[in-house]
Amino acid sequence: MLKLFRYLKPYWWQVVLLILSIGGQTYLTLQLPALMADIVNQGIVTGDQNYILATGLKMLIFALAASLCALIAHFFSSRIGAAFSRDLRADFYQKVLSLSVSEIDNFSTASLITRTTNDIGQVQQAIMMMLTMLLRAPMMGLGAIFQAYQTAPDMTWTIAAGVGAIIFFSIIILGLAMPKFKIYQKLIDKITLIARENLTGLRVIRAFNNEAHEQQKFGHANHELTKTGLFIDRLMALQDPLLGLIFNGVTLGIVWISIGRLESDASYLGDMIAFVQYATHVLMSFLILTMLFIILPRANVSAGRINEVMKVKPKIHWKDTTEGNPDKTPSVEFKNVAFAYAGAEANVLENISFIAKAGETTAFIGSTGSGKSTLISLVPRFYETTEGEILVDGLNIKDYAKDDLMKRIGYVPQRGILFSGVIKNNILFGTDDLDDKNVKKSARVAQAENFIEKLEEKYNAHIAEKGTNVSGGQKQRLSIARAIAKHPEIYIFDDSFSALDMKTDKKLREALKPETKDSVVLIVAQRISTIKDAEQIIVLDQGKIVGKGKHKELLKNCKEYREIVKSQVSEQEFAKELKNA
């Protein structure tokens, strides 16, 4: 939590004003009982009507001023809290976007989203609480003790006794209840877990006729929860009556003592009234402080979760400007590349070397887990190679400035990713060529033109959040159009064609041919038909290259390739393929 305080720095003068206004509020509020005592002691006892009026008006001004101070304090705490969370959120967002893919995978997207919204919200609430209550309570408590001492030093012990009692009972009650609270929370989690399982396993549970068994399991946890709750409630129910007793007892004590002294000193009458109020202020302040000690640690957990992300040092460092001169002709070259995920012992990729030339298609095929998607995501540096080097246009990718490398690459992911907004903006997402012709042509090549033209608003049709209002195939085609609109030197298709049906797949590849005649095309695929015309097919098995060549060559001399083909065609067709090869 303390680490995040640096976000308050730009608003230091507002914090200062806030502290001043809380100080003012405290001071003014604490004057009221003293003035009241004056009215009693000097106005009423001596019968001075004018004094009563004058002091009364003074009280009114003090009271209004105190309220004004409170208003100002709330104004600043709201603004500072909101500004704090805005700045923190902005930094957090930028931090997340700067993380590499593997770093994001470590946290999981869902958790990063919760951290950006919920956790920062929690911290904002805590900061606001600190800026008001945590500042005011000690000021008010100490000020009231001071004033009480000024009024009647020999009665101050009653307040001390009250504070002592509050602390004593809080420690005992919370000390006994806290461990049970933790158990209670765990039981709540357990109940939620069972309920969630009952929903996600709806069909399985019914298929196995285990409804009664699940209910029994739930009932057990449910009952356990009630039992723990009973223990806690028996204790916590003590809190209110005990506090009531302490407050009432202190008041009674003060009145009792004051009355006893009235005989010798009439001013105890006014002092008594003032003193009771000071005592109330002190006890309240301590109560608020104990409450804060329970609430604030929760925000600390949120702060911890935020810091965990903020302190990640990105593993990938980009050059500010590209060092060296990339070739004019596009190319991608892998030289003995190996890659392992962070913390993993085994390499996902090993000894990968190949050259992909302009105007040619290089295709990657292999079973699930063979590392083909990982391989091509090394080119835009989503992950960092563990060994070897990758050259784009003859220059090591580590020597590129980020944007300089990215502008050469048109990357189409496995699943079509779209952003809310109009279709046109989605297609133009990565390019400076904002011409409408570019939009239309890219859509046409990507076989998206037909369905876009059918939409009422055509290229200005709205895409819902995460593209939920278009089908998987349409999403994929728009993703491809987005890459085409960029006119990249290097196309990377990460299994982008599997969501398309056969016919569209074929048409798209035909339309793409003239577009990519000067570009490098890297393509990961599952269907043999998608890649069999590629100039270079690279067969991967368990992270290693086991075959490299054209379709017919591989059919002849690569066992793994033959197996893949065999699994996708009938025996007769397979025999025909082999014969042709």
Place this chain on the structure above:
Amino acid sequence: MPKMTTEHAKDSKKAFRAFFKSLKSFRFVIILSLVFAAASGVLSLFSPSILGNMTNSAVSSIAETGHLDFEPIKIAAIQLGVIYAIIAILTYLENYLLARTTLFYTERLRTEIITKISKLPISYFDKVPFGDTLSILNNDVDVLWNALSEGFAQIITNLTTIIGCLVMMFIISPLLALVAIVVVPLSTFAVAKIAKRAQKHFVAQRKVLGELNSHVEEDYSGQIIIKSNSHEQKSFANFQAANEKLYTDSWKAQFLGSLAFPLVHMFTNIGYVAICILGGNMVLSGALLIGSIQAFIQYLSRFNQPLSNLSEIVATVQLTLAASERVFNFLALPEEAPDPEPSKTVKNIKGAIEFHDVCFSYDKKNPIIKHFSAKIEPGAQVAIVGPTGAGKTTIINLLMRFYDPDSGYITIDGVPTSEMKRSDVRALFGMVLQDTWLFSGSVKDNLKYGRKSAKLSEIRTATKATGIDHLIESMKDGYNATISEDSDNISAGEKQLLTIARAMVENPPMMILDEATSNVDTRAEQKIQDAFEKLTRGRTSFVIAHRLSTIRSADLILVMKDGNIVEQGNHDTLLKQNGFYAELYNSQFADTEA
């Protein structure tokens, strides 16, 4: 985040009645606790007055006799002590009784909800996201818990305090009481006014927060696209626009929302000063005793407190009604039609299944399966094929009676499934789906899920047959090791193997399988295929097929398209028909001539 008050029950009266009715068996304890709450509220009203009287009698005895008569003060102090003690006891009893009742009540409510989940038709959960149901169980029950354990008593205490203080103030001095009454509504009015404006900003804040949420979600999950298109600056600018808007709405909502307290405080202080001036003069003129002012001021401050809580109480009531509506509407949902009574059973199952002119639709409007009839011999393998989204699970839904046909019927060994108990139908089938559901618990308990009486030796036989015995034994606690759906100590493929072993332990006469094995590495995939083969051998089985070998060797292929069964037959006859199946099949290796 502060509580939102935008949720309103659609039918508040009905929601209230339902909530009230559900409390019936706790009526006595609740009323008793509320009586305690009212009693302690009334008793505490005496305290300022007695304290004031103590002062009065002291002042007057000094004024009259010159010295202090301690006797009446002692008596008053003892009175007060007794009152304080009774209040404390009453408060404790009220707190504890209510808390206890609430615990029992919410336990019962949760049980009712979980029981309801098992009785609702599957179709309900296919339409309503799980999150909604979970939220009823967690959040809404929590809101009712809150209302019962604190809300009711709070309302009673506040009411007694407001009325009681008013009465006491009028008894002390009608004039001063009138002043108080004039000042207080002003504060209530101001608070209500501000609360309304704050509300507007809270709503706006929530909306912007939602907007920001979707921005963040979209950008985080599309991070690679943003990165590879150098779109970071533009995305950040979009984010910042929402963030900036959130800042404005957030601080305004927070500021206005926090104003109620200082405002009420200000009006209390104004009243306080007015009472001092007026009361002081009244004491001078002999119309009032000094101790009475002391008491009056205490009543005034007590009078104000519940008023500053007023908007909060209104919000709590609204939240409670909205929650109660969701909970009790859920509990009132129509359940699955009851099993027929008496029901038929299949003895000595052979596994002959027949579809008789089955029609089915999910929404009773758009028929999906039209007049489907098929006869499946005992021990036959049925492959269900079709593109993604063709509705291949519909057949499974009908077989397992997760859904019932609109017309027509299905028989097992000649017995219509609709005349059997659902549990008896389901007991005849084993099921292995693509979704590898395991509950969090030990490996052993998960494997025994279909047959609780299974011996460890039987379990071992199943794990050996599926080839995961080594994996389980290599885990730290072996068969007692804890696993769950999202546990990462086993891979997706191994989870799939566990569900297959689970079906083997159950050893049902018929099988339903989904061959799709996504996210599974090649070696596990081979094992899974082998296990599938063992599982279906000699059993009537339905397989959602993805592999050519399965499809080719199937006795019957059901070809699905857009939810409908478009063709049926075996591989060779279907190929000869040259219809959708042929097209589908050829697409696996299209344009050989190209």
